[in-house]
Structures are given as structure tokens and as C-alpha cells.
Amino acid sequence: MGNTFGQLFRVTTWGESHGGGVGAVVDGCPPRLALTEADIQPELDRRRPGQSSITTPRKEADAVQILSGTFEGKTLGTPISLVVKNEDQRSEAYTEMAAKFRPSHADYTYQAKYGIRAWPGGGRTSARETIGRVAAGAIAKKLLRERWGVEILACVECVQHLHCHVDVDKLTLAQIEANIIRCPDPVVAEKMIALIEQVRAQGDSVGGVIVGVARGVPVGWGDPVFDRLEADLGKAMLSLPATKGFEIGSGFGGTLLTGTHHNDAFRNVDGQVRTTTNRSGGVQGGISNGETIYFRVAFKPTATVFHEQETVDVNLQNTTLKPRGRHDPCVLPRAVPMVEAMTALVLADHALRHEAQCGGRAEVES
Numbered sequence: 001m002g003n004t005f006g007q008l009f010r011v012t013t014w015g016e017s018h019g020g021g022v023g024a025v026v027d028g029c030p031p032r033l034a035l036t037e038a039d040i041q042p043e044l045d046r047r048r049p050g051q052s053s054i055t056t057p058r059k060e061a062d063a064v065q066i067l068s069g070t071f072e073g074k075t076l077g078t079p080i081s082l083v084v085k086n087e088d089q090r091s092e093a094y095t096e097m098a099a100k101f102r103p104s105h106a107d108y109t110y111q112a113k114y115g116i117r118a119w120p121g122g123g124r125t126s127a128r129e130t131i132g133r134v135a136a137g138a139i140a141k142k143l144l145r146e147r148w149g150v151e152i153l154a155c156v157e158c159v160q161h162l163h164c165h166v167d168v169d170k171l172t173l174a175q176i177e178a179n180i181i182r183c184p185d186p187v188v189a190e191k192m193i194a195l196i197e198q199v200r201a202q203g204d205s206v207g208g209v210i211v212g213v214a215r216g217v218p219v220g221w222g223d224p225v226f227d228r229l230e231a232d233l234g235k236a237m238l239s240l241p242a243t244k245g246f247e248i249g250s251g252f253g254g255t256l257l258t259g260t261h262h263n264d265a266f267r268n269v270d271g272q273v274r275t276t277t278n279r280s281g282g283v284q285g286g287i288s289n290g291e292t293i294y295f296r297v298a299f300k301p302t303a304t305v306f307h308e309q310e311t312v313d314v315n316l317q318n319t320t321l322k323p324r325g326r327h328d329p330c331v332l333p334r335a336v337p338m339v340e341a342m343t344a345l346v347l348a349d350h351a352l353r354h355e356a357q358c359g360g361r362a363e364v365e366s
Helices: 037-047 091-098 107-114 120-125 127-148 186-201 229-238 251-256 332-358
Strands: 010-015 021-027 064-068 080-085 151-159 208-215 243-248 266-269 272-275 293-299 309-312 318-321
Touching (some): 037 064, 127 151, 151 332, 229 293, 293 332
Antiparallel strands (some): 010 021, 064 080, 151 208, 266 272
16 A cells, blocks of 8 residues: 555565664565675665764664575575664654644645554654665665666755756766765855755755766666656655655756757667767656666755744644754755665666566667
């Protein structure tokens, strides 16, 4: 019921923000992939709270444990169960939210749908749920890298009005991890950090845009019509907390061009079909064309702000609420590994589907 993602590489996440823990079950990972907790932990460290001055101060080690699906450091082809314990819950900060709905949160809609909700920390709607995605994504990233040579990266392109240029073909992990905002331009990064710190001091929040990149994706991944590769990427990104928009390739900017200027011309380069430009974002007709896949994801300002706002209570009476607790003034730095994880889950699933259907073959008959 909405907690499982993928067809052949399937991931089910579980857990609430202030419960005993969170995690995921990964089903469909091929056997004999070398895998230990050390392959997963670095991605969770990039996602965890309390990692810098511009993230929530909640202190969690987010140490992952593999409970099943591996033997002697290799996957068995059976379900892989992953768990991370919650250690720093402070439910008392949310007591008032038990009776009042936080503006722009899922409190009201969950209460209306289910008639019950885990109000401490937002329960299942908390970004803490993404731990399972990032852990599963780490497995998918390793599979993609070792079996197909695919590299997946993401970075912060803009925070509110501050923008940087991202060269999707030259972007490196070192550039991304060189600063706490995960922006590849060090000059713009400093301005972004200063803006977030200023907004945080005012009890407010800001949003922005993350660029996702997948390089080395072979021709042929994706399916027609309803399972188009960009459609699944869009669903994956918009399933992340705080997302409000998705565009691939030229995106909305492409509407300003004519077809003549927008088309990606083909060229034979050393026996391979390549495009002279990449406004398609590496996907044509829902199927990868061998070029770099790149897209943008818009994240809204964090919904929790430390100002009194109008709301209603569980009895539908008008009231006000000034939230407490620990929250990110900007979700972007911690959302970068989340975007990478969801990209990996989509591509790993389509890679296995392509092999099952076509035997891994995707080329033009001569």
C-alpha cells in the first residue's frame, strides 16, 4: 500500500520517526554481489542529521545492520533486511502537535485518511523514513557501478535565489562533498551557507533545486508508454519529502526554443550513435539513449518554521501553533544522497528488467 518501490529490484521501507527504528527490505538483488555494512554506511553518513551547522541538531549514529540476505560478505539473491535504530527521540517537543495540525505537513491528511497518526516527529511522514531508501540505494549504486559501470551523482544547484552552473559531464563527488551545502561551486556555496544560517537565525527556512546525474547508462533501459524511464524517475523524485517539481533535460526551459534548436542531432562517433547536444537529458521515447541522464528536483522550504501560524486542532477549531523540535532550515544538503538513492533504485530496476526482456542487448541492426 504505497510502501514498496520497483518491479524486479523491489524496496519496501518501514518505520516511524520516533519508533524503535527504521529500515528497508530489498528483494531482487542478484546473488554474489560483495556487500557488507561498510558499503552502505557512507551513504547513510551523508544523509544523517547533525552533520553540520545547517542541518537539524538531532544526534543519530544511523548505524546500519544487515539482518538477512548475505553470507560471507556476498548477497544470496534472497531478501536483504536492513535496520537502523532510533536513538535520539524527543517526543515531548511534539506534545502540542497531538492536538493541532502543523501547516503544510501531512498531519491533517493522515488524520483524515486513517483516523490515527503517529504525531511524534511526524511518524511515517518524517524524512527519517528515507533512511531505508538511502540504505537500499547504496546497494543499487554498487550493483550499477560494478555490473554496468554506471555512476550516479547529485548536487545542490540553487538555494532560493542563489544559483550555480553544474556541468553534468564533469561533476565529481569530490566537488560535491567539498562543502556542507554540497554545491560544486565553492564561491556560490559560501553564499548559500550564509543565507541558510541567516534564515535559520530568523526561525525560518528556504528551499531550492538539486541536480541528479547518471553517467554511463547504456542504450535501451526503460520501457514504452507507462513505464518510461523519465516517468519512473519523476515518480521516484516526487515521492521524496518536500519535493514540488521535476524536470529532465531541457525541462521547462525547452519550451522557449523552437524544434529546430531543441532537437538533438545524431552522429556516428567511432561506430557509436551519439547526439551532438543533450537537451533530451539522456532519454528519448522513455528509453535511455546512451548520453548522460540529468534532471532537476525542486524542494520546498522546510514546512516547520519557528513562528506562530494559524491552524486548526483535531476538533476542527481555529487556533495557532508555534512548533518546537529540531528541524532542518533547508533540506537540500541531506536530500542530495536521497536523490542519488532514488535514481539508483530506478536504474537498477530498469537494468534488470531490460536484461530479463532483451538479454541486455540494445543496438541498431545493420
